[in-house]
Amino acid sequence: MQRITVQTTPIEGQKPGTSGLRKKTHVFMGPHYLENFIQSIWIGIGGVEGKTLVLGGDGRYFNDRAAQVILRMAAASGAKKVIVGQNAILSTPAASNLIRINGTDGGIIMSASHNPGGPDEDFGVKFNMPNGGPAPEEVTNKIFEASQKVTSYDIMETQDVDLSEIGETELAGMEIQVVDPVADYAALMEKLFDFDAIRLLLGSGFRIRFDAMHAVTGPYAKAILEQTLGAPAGSVVNAVPSPDFGGGHPDPNPIWAKELMTAMFSSEGPDFGAASDGDGDRNMILGRNVYVTPSDSLAVLAANAHFAPGYEDGLKGVARSMPTSRALDRVAAAKGLDCYETPTGWKFFGNLLDAGRVSLCGEESAGTGSDHVREKDGLWAVLLWLNILAIKQQSVAEIMMGHWSEFGRNYYSRHDYEAVETDKANALIDELRGKLDTLPGTSVSGLTVETADEFAYDDPIDGSHTGQQGIRIGFEGGARAVFRLSGTGTVGATLRVYLEDVETDPMNMHRDAQSALANVIAAADEIAGITRHTGRTEPDVKT
Ligand code: G16
Numbered sequence: 001m002q003r004i005t006v007q008t009t010p011i012e013g014q015k016p017g018t019s020g021l022r023k024k025t026h027v028f029m030g031p032h033y034l035e036n037f038i039q040s041i042w043i044g045i046g047g048v049e050g051k052t053l054v055l056g057g058d059g060r061y062f063n064d065r066a067a068q069v070i071l072r073m074a075a076a077s078g079a080k081k082v083i084v085g086q087n088a089i090l091s092t093p094a095a096s097n098l099i100r101i102n103g104t105d106g107g108i109i110m111s112a113s114h115n116p117g118g119p120d121e122d123f124g125v126k127f128n129m130p131n132g133g134p135a136p137e138e139v140t141n142k143i144f145e146a147s148q149k150v151t152s153y154d155i156m157e158t159q160d161v162d163l164s165e166i167g168e169t170e171l172a173g174m175e176i177q178v179v180d181p182v183a184d185y186a187a188l189m190e191k192l193f194d195f196d197a198i199r200l201l202l203g204s205g206f207r208i209r210f211d212a213m214h215a216v217t218g219p220y221a222k223a224i225l226e227q228t229l230g231a232p233a234g235s236v237v238n239a240v241p242s243p244d245f246g247g248g249h250p251d252p253n254p255i256w257a258k259e260l261m262t263a264m265f266s267s268e269g270p271d272f273g274a275a276s277d278g279d280g281d282r283n284m285i286l287g288r289n290v291y292v293t294p295s296d297s298l299a300v301l302a303a304n305a306h307f308a309p310g311y312e313d314g315l316k317g318v319a320r321s322m323p324t325s326r327a328l329d330r331v332a333a334a335k336g337l338d339c340y341e342t343p344t345g346w347k348f349f350g351n352l353l354d355a356g357r358v359s360l361c362g363e364e365s366a367g368t369g370s371d372h373v374r375e376k377d378g379l380w381a382v383l384l385w386l387n388i389l390a391i392k393q394q395s396v397a398e399i400m401m402g403h404w405s406e407f408g409r410n411y412y413s414r415h416d417y418e419a420v421e422t423d424k425a426n427a428l429i430d431e432l433r434g435k436l437d438t439l440p441g442t443s444v445s446g447l448t449v450e451t452a453d454e455f456a457y458d459d460p461i462d463g464s465h466t467g468q469q470g471i472r473i474g475f476e477g478g479a480r481a482v483f484r485l486s487g488t489g490t491v492g493a494t495l496r497v498y499l500e501d502v503e504t505d506p507m508n509m510h511r512d513a514q515s516a517l518a519n520v521i522a523a524a525d526e527i528a529g530i531t532r533h534t535g536r537t538e539p540d541v542k543t
Contacts, residue, residue: 003155004154005152005154008036008039010036011033015140016135018344018345018488019113021124024490025119028062034069037147040146040147041127042073043143043150044135044146045106045139050079051105052104053074054090054095054098054104055085056181057085057089058111058280059241060111060243063088063089063110064163066125067088072157072158075156075171076172082175083104084176085181086163086166088163090181091378092281096375103130105130106129107127112490113277113279114252116248116250117278118243118247127139133350134346134374136351137464186220191310192309192310192311192383193387194309198387202225208231208235208272208274209235209274211237211238212237212276213252213277214245215278216280217280217378217379218241250278252274252366253284253543255541260273271287272287272385272389273286280379281346283297283379285385287397288397290400294363295410297385298324299331300399302315302318304399305370311370315335315358315359316371317358319349320341320363321344321362321363323363325364327409327410330410342457349369350374404506408502410500411500411502411503411516411517415496416486417497417536417539417540419489424534425534428483428533432483436454439473446519449475450474454467454471454472469484471483473527477502482498499520501517514542
């Protein structure tokens with residue numbers, strides 16, 4: 001075994017996006033690509049010598065090989081210890097938890113989240129900080145700068161480390177602790193939730209279906225929902241993680257989780273349905289014949305979290321990303337809670353959670369979480385829902401109806417235009433930006449523009465400023481359209497259009513969201529010239 005120094009040259013495009021660096025797998029597998037980025041992480045965090053890290057990933061294609069490279073590089077650069085999930089597997093929230101309970105100097109998570117996996121699909125790497133949360137922009141900028149200057153990296157030349165057995169081993173003097181990916185996470189969930197109440201609910205004939213989408217939450221959901229809480233075997237489906245997620249998109253939304261939608265909208269469907277994504281941080285919630293939007297789910301959890309032991313003293317405050325619907329704000333106003341609006345990206349919640357300003361937060365992109373870790377957490381959201389259902393003894397549909405009649409309903413939909421040519425997408429946003437001053441007061445598709453601006457965020461804790469976080473158009477009466485480009489895609493640009501309208505008349509609360517939003521959709525198209533710029537007449541995905 002020997003340490004070697006490999007000469008390299010910078011590789012273009014290693015700029016982390018909304019959540020780490022995501023590229024096509026074959027790009028990551030190209031010569032020096034992964035190694036350059038890992039070396040840039042070491043430089044960006046001020047070196048890895050003497051440090052302890054957590055390492056794991058969602059098990060997608062190349063996860064196992066990448067883990068070996070990262071371990072050999074950590075050892076060659078003098079890391080003290082790496083705590084690795086068995087077979088290099090860890091869900092993102094479980095990795096965040098391990099970083100926190102072991103007080104490590106951070107961790108590396110290998111995942112491209114809900115993007116498909118396989119040699120022709122996507123791979124990703126991100127660094128999480130000692131608080132367990134995604135690196136903030138200050139650090140990702142340093143990593144990117146390092147990637148533009150990197151000239152060499154150190155790596156051990158040696159055999160693979162056996163990661164299949166739980167226990168301690170070592171690599172060139174660096175300790176390696178292989179841990180059960182599920183145990184510590186399951187123990188944390190047991191502390192937060194009323195497992196006895198959930199057990200009673202699941203023992204009473206209440207049927208659930210959890211779709212792990214062939215991704216990382218399979219083993220977690222089997223252990224917690226079936227083995228610990230007593231859901232009948234088979235309640236967790238697609239539970240064995242596979243490197244290409246069974247050939248599907250591990251994205252818990254009505255489009256990609258079609259199988260679950262069909263089951264839940266059948267006459268004999270289960271009482272509760274849920275799904276999670278590739279790395280286990282997203283969630284989708286369903287009742288029989290009911291789909292709960294992520295924004296509504298966040299609002300319902302905020303209104304009812306006190307039914308779970310971990311939150312029985314009430315919430316410190318709540319936060320949502322800017323494009324997320326303002327259903328949460330209505331709950332916060334009614335309960336007298338502070339409500340923060342942050343840019344898209346879980347990393348922006350970290351300071352608020354660390355400072356104790358908020359204890360629950362979420363995003364329209366199917367992410368909900370709390371101060372128990374510093375990542376969004378799919379299975380946590382499912383367990384909080386089950387805890388609430390167990391205590392309230394109501395169906396999901398009843399909970400939604402009660403919520404809307406108490407707080408009002410925010411109709412909401414996101415329209416995605418995928419793989420748009422980058423120049424065309426940028427031109428659309430630039431044109432919108434250029435006319436913001438002239439929009440207020442104009443009438444479009446029967447709506448009058450009240451406000452138009454570009455969202456920027458000043459972090460109330462560290463004072464950092466983040467600009468250009470989405471164009472917001474507010475209409476008289478409370479409707480809203482938001483435009484931004486995704487920071488997680490790997491092909492061209494994805495234009496996201498977020499559409500919302502508020503309804504407080506109880507007689508009008510049960511409409512289909514697309515029809516309820518028809519005039520907002522038309523106004524958004526007209527204001528942004530979506531068809532003119534992109535040539536598209538329909539979005540690729542509506543959620
Ligand atoms: C990531 C981020 C989320 C963000 C989502 C969508 O989720 O962690 O905070 O909301 O991407 O981002 P964008 O709209 O820029 O594509 P995940 O689950 O992909 O890690």
